[in-house]
Amino acid sequence: MAKILIAEDERDIRDLVTFTLKYAGHDVHQAANGEEAVTMTRDLLPDLILMDVRMPKMTGYEACRHLKADDKLKHIPVVFLSAKGQETEIQTGLEVGATDYILKPFAPDQLIKRVSEILGKK
Numbered sequence: 001m002a003k004i005l006i007a008e009d010e011r012d013i014r015d016l017v018t019f020t021l022k023y024a025g026h027d028v029h030q031a032a033n034g035e036e037a038v039t040m041t042r043d044l045l046p047d048l049i050l051m052d053v054r055m056p057k058m059t060g061y062e063a064c065r066h067l068k069a070d071d072k073l074k075h076i077p078v079v080f081l082s083a084k085g086q087e088t089e090i091q092t093g094l095e096v097g098a099t100d101y102i103l104k105p106f107a108p109d110q111l112i113k114r115v116s117e118i119l120g121k122k
Contacts, residue, residue: 007037034058
């Protein structure tokens with residue numbers, strides 16, 4: 001069981017991802033924006049962060065930059081969840097330090113599989 005932080009401003013998506021990952025046996029915590037995700041990461045020290053790109057207060061890209069600049073947090077894998085599938089968007093996500101980029105919509109079983117693969121590499 002991994003401790004996972006989901007940062008997503010749309011409640012329905014956040015709840016769906018939370019339900020899916022809890023069903024898979026993970027300990028899931030929620031943040032509603034990028035700023036909250038950075039603050040919660042410092043307290044929780046999750047094993048994985050799943051983060052939307054477009055969020056209020058701080059984008060996922062900005063939040064990832066903050067996390068990767070902190071020596072205590074930079075080892076935590078960040079995976080972007082986004083409907084923006086353009087190559088430039090994906091490239092930006094990887095440049096700011098993301099481990100992976102998952103396109104929305106995704107099937108719950110696909111999400112569980114990718115999360116397991118990423119946690120297995122950690």
